[in-house]
Amino acid sequence: MSSRITIKDVSRATGVSVSTVSNALNAPERVAEETRLKVVEAADRLGYRPNRAARILPKGRSFTIGYCIPAGRDGFFLDTFLHQITERAADVEMDIHLFTPHRGQSEADSYREMMRRGAVDGFVLSGTVHDDERIRVLLDSRTSFVTFGRSDLADNHSWVDVDGRAGTRAAVDHLVEAGHTRLALIGWPKGSLSGDDRASGFVEGLEAAGLSFDARHLIRTENEFAAGREAASLLLDAVLPPTAIVTVQDVLAAGVIAELHARGVRPGRDVAVTGFDDSPPAIYSTPGITSVRQPIEEIGRRIVEFLMHDLEDPELIRHSDLVEPKLVIRESSTGEPG
């Protein structure tokens, strides 16, 4: 508990008033160069750093971005996502405040609470869903926030999203080019924003290739390994089974791979498979799964950038960015070791 070094210590050390120290450090033009140097030197020497809370109080801002860790797991991207957001926030002197709803509290409530406490200036949201309560609440209270993922109210707030349609389309094009003509899709239940978006690229790709679309080759199911496996089983038992299976998430693709292995069907050689997100299940699968990678770095950078804009002037226009994903080709679609 080495008693902390405050602005008073610097003031004492330099023989200059507290306000001058503050000015020297924050508004150099209001102070003689000589004085400024003296203050900066002393501050450095003493290891002075302005106390966070004390700074927040008169400023009326917290220099903090809130991120609510969702109750249900959000996939594997949290790792890289948070890392990215935290670094980009640090670039603009912002901190990241992690929180979860307290017990008995809705997620939307927890956002409200954070604002009331003045704990954060704004939020980053991920995993947007249809009719997202959080977004309604935040818009109502005129709070600054940026979402990763579009929403039904996307016109009213800033967002960054991956172009899921283009991603799936790229996967389909890749498969068509390799000669596949009977393609199937395993998607998520209707109503998921990003699920529908990703799925739309499938139909589009088929049309572009002049291929017919067989309704039996489209299965919607939960985003789980077992579900993916089951769906694959169904598809393969059909009269005219597909030669390529596109999925909207790597976990589903991993399930498909498992089913193929179990049937002695060689993934990549006999039946091609693609995933989405380029997450661990795709990277560490055998064979490696061709997948659509989201450029997390760019996403993080954009999100923080947009949020800062909104904080500076909440009345200004909303920003949005649909970033292009990139197809990472692996053995599951080519049959050839990457």
Add this chain to the structure above:
Amino acid sequence: MSSRITIKDVSRATGVSVSTVSNALNAPERVAEETRLKVVEAADRLGYRPNRAARILPKGRSFTIGYCIPAGRDGFFLDTFLHQITERAADVEMDIHLFTPHRGQSEADSYREMMRRGAVDGFVLSGTVHDDERIRVLLDSRTSFVTFGRSDLADNHSWVDVDGRAGTRAAVDHLVEAGHTRLALIGWPKGSLSGDDRASGFVEGLEAAGLSFDARHLIRTENEFAAGREAASLLLDAVLPPTAIVTVQDVLAAGVIAELHARGVRPGRDVAVTGFDDSPPAIYSTPGITSVRQPIEEIGRRIVEFLMHDLEDPELIRHSDLVEPKLVIRESSTGEPG
């Protein structure tokens, strides 16, 4: 920007002084029950929440735990780990503050900075390494912290760790029981604390089973998919190849699986494989990889608990907990679908 509701508003609404409001909310025994009810009712009605920064200032504490997101990826556990820590912290009214070193700043510096700013009361550290600079700095400055993972200075600070030795031992026992007699280990380079710990369970298991230990059956390598695959290749090319390969991390095990597939060797049936951490590469592999699971919930709970103890009385004894991991058996070691 709905101007915030402060304690003054509550004071005005109840006709009672600001200090009484504060007391009513924080020290009910210092106030008449009637007054307390009146205050609580008004506070509730107005939606009053004490301002975070304003509260921190006179208290001299920040009610915040710091966690530095490591520069190099830390594996896949960050997701669940942070989720757990954040929830347990919320239970005791603590918030989590995420940060990374600013550019040109060492990680240790960034910890120092957080303390100087009064931004946090203490830290949670993960990914401890040999001769960990962060730990030295934190001990020197008498800062409260708890590590996930032991350190060389483990006697001087609180920590929670998984018993890696016991975990690997369990894997070995499992394999021996299944009839394997020629076991190999793929570990990390010497000098890694948890790597050595996990590896030690291998030797111990062999000894307990009365099996001889062949030095050629021990390979140390980086924690990477390709490295695991290469190591497996080396092992399988030996004169007397092992029938079971134990690894200290799932990514290595996933690499082994890939090599087995490539050689037409059936994982689980011909050669058994085990991993460690029960992370996505193990769960979503085909076949699923038998792995050692760390009880993240318990770990998170313990870490926060220990940190709170230390914050309450920094002079008190250190706490430590070596939690028992659990072997999750999958097809990679049994050859039978889980």
Add this chain to the structure above:
DNA sequence: CTCCGATGTAAAAACGTTTTAGGCGCTCTG
């Protein structure tokens, strides 16, 4: 010479809490 506008510094108020030191009116004790 006086006055004026810069320029640089200091004093003080403000941010929203908690906490400490009383103060007032009771009741209880001796």
Add this chain to the structure above:
DNA sequence: CAGAGCGCCTAAAACGTTTTTACATCGGAG
């Protein structure tokens, strides 16, 4: 019946900043 003790409350100080306002000092213009 005086004084101590108690229950309840308030005023004011404190936390460490930023910011606004006020005050010197100085050089130069009139």
